[in-house]
Amino acid sequence: MTDLLWQLVFLAVIVMVLVALRMRNKKRVYVTEYQRGLRFVNGTFKEVLGPGSYRPLFSGQKIELVDMRPQPVLLEVFPYRDAFQNDSYISLGLELLVDDPYLATKMLKDQVSDSISVARDRIRTTMSHTVCDGSLEFAARIADQITSSVNDELQRLGMKVTNVEITELPPPHRMAEFVGGPN
Amino acid sequence: MLLGFGIAATILLIRWFYGWPALLTLLEYQRGILFRKGLPVREIGPGRYRVWTGLEKVFTVDTRPIQVSCESQAVALGDGATAVYGFSGSARVDDSHKAIYSARNYRQVPAYALLCCTRSVLAGSTASELRAGHEGAASHIAARAKERLARAGMELLSFNITQLSIRGGPEEAN
DSSP states (O other), X not given: OHXXXXXXXXXXXXXXXXXXXXXXXXXOEEEOTTEEEEEEETTEEEEEXXXXXEOOOSTTEEEEEEEOSOEEEEEEEEEEEOTTSXXXXXXXXXXXXXXXXXXXXXXXXXXXXXXXXXXXXXXXXXXXXXXXOOOHHHHHHHHHHHHHHHHHHHGGGTXXXXXXXXXXXXXXXXXXXXXXXXX | OHHHHXXXXXXXXXXXXXXXXXXEEEOTTEEEEEEETTEEEEEEOSEEEEXXXXXXXXXXXXXXXXXXXXXXXXEEOTTSOEEEEEEEEEEEESOHHHHHHXXXXXXXXXXXXXXXXXXXXXXXXXXXHHHTOSHHHHHHHHHHHHHHHHHTTEEEEEEEEEEEEEESSXXXXX
């Protein structure tokens, strides 16, 4: 009986040492509160992991980290053509953040710079349908329009913008010149 | 012998669940947020700490001032004149927890806040107001930036308009 017990203990220790040696190569992935982890098994997405400490249990498993914190972006003197085809510009600040970690990872290699390109395009399109009167009401209205327009596009990519702030509009006297219109 | 195996097995089990204890030293100008199982537990100051690598993580924050300077930027004023401005400022982390969550890189926040506030305040001013003295605009910018940085866990230490020249506007036209 004693011999059998010793054999079992010895076997258990051997197994544990082997497992420990195997696990040494599997790096633990630490997901903090402001991150999300994406668990892929054999290349297929399985689940989104919340805060915690995870260790891939076998070689086919991979955990990708996604940072959910906002990235402030400034667009200064951003040029566009308004509804009267006049050259104009706008300056604004906004915050980019990940809305859907899986989509963002699947669709974008560099979440920030790729999203900025999309946002610039949408801002230009939105502004091309407006004629600026230089008022604060216009700035507030256009900030809302830009937010919804950019988010419509970024939603497909798992990203979104918040806190859009118009910091500069073309001066009113230039607008007066533009009011003559395309004729 | 059995005791030896028992100890070895216990060590392996602890290592499995908690990892190895690691020593971490925070310097005088550093603060840290200790995360356990991914959630923030407490803020830690300078000193030496033991961290279980498999369970805990420390995010270190540098509390030394972050300098921001900007030169020769142009902005259209409210009355159609153009102002060319430059500024310098500095801010430091006041609340490490808020700072970590404020942006992907908290060191970018002071530059973003100061640039946004400066441009929007100047764009809302007129040439005659700025010609009369730009101290009012500077204090307005500083107040707005201070409030904004406080929301991001930072404190504005200084702000100065280092360059301001105005082109165009009613007085120059006369």
